[in-house]
Amino acid sequence: MPFRLTGYFLKKALEHLLVNPFLSLVTLSTITISLVIFGLFGLVYLGVHQLLNRWGDEFSVTVYLQDTVSQSDIEKMRSELARWPEVDGVTYTSKAQAMAWFRSQLQAYAGILDGLKENPLPASLDLKLRPGKAGPGTMDQLVSRLQQRPGVAEVHYGQRWLARLRVFMEMVRLVGMTVGGLLLLATVLVVSNTVKLTFYARQAELEIMRLVGATDVFIKAPFLIEGLLHGLGGAALAAGTLMLLSHLFLSRLHIPLRLALAPDAIVSPLLVAAFLGMGVLVGLLGSVFSLRRFLRP
């Protein structure tokens, strides 16, 4: 397409937007609001995902050992576990060390432990995991492998907490996809309606254009660009709003949580580009729907 035609189509599309500025504004606002809601779900999802990854890295898994396990077996197990690819380091806590720690925690009430005939606390191995190896899937596998080992009494890690977070994340994903999908569909229909109204407003001009030999492409292009501009404008406004909202929200969080959320990784240029792309797609789809229905010969 020659450059001057692109310029001509763009000029026509801008004229279309000004045919009914109020309607254009309403369309732009609708796209913005829909995309902001969709984006909020996305950001919450990404944030929780990020937290799971980051905090997961810091999890240590505690393997409690049966009292019957000999010191040499413990040493063997310790050095073997230290070789596992997902394990960064293994610390051994003997029964005596566990009791000493417990005693120190009880402080003034430590005396209540004096009546114990034997130390009930088990020896344990604390596994520090390598970064990135504490994802939901790998954690489950690791724990089940540990539980199957002889001499292991119990394996502890932040299971419940992780499971809840995962359920929450899944919920956000499902609700986000459903609500977001419906909102995007509604947005496509709004754009389609706006383009349709522009089409009605310019029907006389289109009739004359056909009469003097305008091709279908020539007639349709400004309408497609009109939808595209609506989508792009709405997406840009929505991206700006989301960046502002996430900044305001994050600035109120405690620093460790803020760092764990890694806002730069969430509102990344790639995500903004994807968002703009979604806006363009929504706009174009809206135009295409309307053109298919209303520009038939």
Place this chain on the structure above:
Amino acid sequence: MIQIYHVFKAYTGDQYALSDVTLEVEKGDFLFLIGPSGAGKSTLLKLIFCAEEATRGQILVDGVNLQRLRRSRIPSLRRKIGVVFQDFKLLGDRTVFANVALALEVLGHPRSYIDKKVRQVLRLVGLEGKERHLSRRLSGGEQQRVAIARAVAADPLLVLADEPTGNLDEEITMDILELFREINRRGTTVVVATHNRDLIERVPGAKVAMLRQGMLVASGARDVLTLPLAADAG
């Protein structure tokens, strides 16, 4: 330029707007298509510029068989044809210049060419100096001149005019007719559909085709006018 062979057109069922019309228009002809209202004049013009499709028969325009013409090729045919209507079909909220320029913009011409060409055709139709006027502010005669300028801006081979003077008074009608003669003298084939037989007298050398109730009852040089006029009324 135009060959029409046994053309029928029915809009609904067996009610024919045109019945077995056969007609030939040669390059450079000035043809009056006459007949009373409802005779099928507008329908015939619509078939020629592909606004309607013939129910039966063949129409060739500049060697192109319209019955075989793909929809996507219609724009290229229309670029060879300028059309003028009784109601002008102008964009009232646009300037005279913009109305005429539209015909060249859709062809993708550069701005400099469009500027030059629009001024040239506006000079031809006597509307120099009115480029910036809104078309709805012009008189009926001037609006029809703008419509004619738009029709000839792209140098078509053929100009079709459907009752172009229907809304104009006698004096202006003659001016408009003179304009069509000028366009014809420059080599463009002109077909004017009208119910006003007086126009025929004003164009020496014009050919006439007479339609009545969808049928071609006479065609040829002006001598067809010997047919009883009263039969055309109503």
